[in-house]
Amino acid sequence: MRFFRESDGYIYPVGDSVTAGGTDETGGGGYPIILTNDLSAETKAYWSEITRYAVGGYAVADIKAGIDADLAGKSGTPTDVLILLGTNDVTAEHGWPIAEATWKADYNYILDAIHTTYNSAKIYLGYCYRSGYLTELTTLAGWINDMLAERDYCYAGIDAYALYDGHPELLSDGLHPNYAGFVVMAAAWKTILGY
Helix, strand or coil, X not given: CCCCCCCCEEEEEEXXXXXXXXXXXXXXXXXXXXXXXXXXXXXXXXXXXXXXXXXXXXXXXXXXHHHHHHHHCCCCCCCEEEEXXXXXXXXXXXXXXXXXXXXXXXXXXHHHHHHHHCCCCEEEEEECCCCXXXXXXXXXXXXXXXXXXXXXXXXXXXXXXXXXXXXXXXXXXXXXXXXXXHHHHHHHHHHHCCC
């Protein structure tokens, strides 16, 4: 565990409705706010969020389609990029089963665009959760592992399935965390970041 970071930190969260944080019943904005507040308190450095790119209902292909515009509109430079994608990809309404090559190509485009823009940032790829979709999520986890092995600037992020499976009290609806669930998610991200 690290304490008293030598410099400030800035996170850039990327994801869908889970990252958007709309089901935080306190109105606090989900895990990114909890995480930056906890990191600031613990490290005595300034931690903040570069405005997140998170849209409810979005799949990897949707984020890919908008990533360039989102990056062009950003100010500031993140130290850490926290990606949690795939929750919507596993559903039939988003085209599951999706071709592995297509999904990886879309996700890799996102990673390359972020790395090109912020080449000093560490990029973390999280593993998502959706109740009742273990087989599909396991497939995505394997694909994420493949991408991690191909990029030395990418690191394994949180495992949301491990956080929420068997813990309905942390979810508002079997998919989206409530405030308590976001506290757990923020703590997991904090551990991933080394704090």
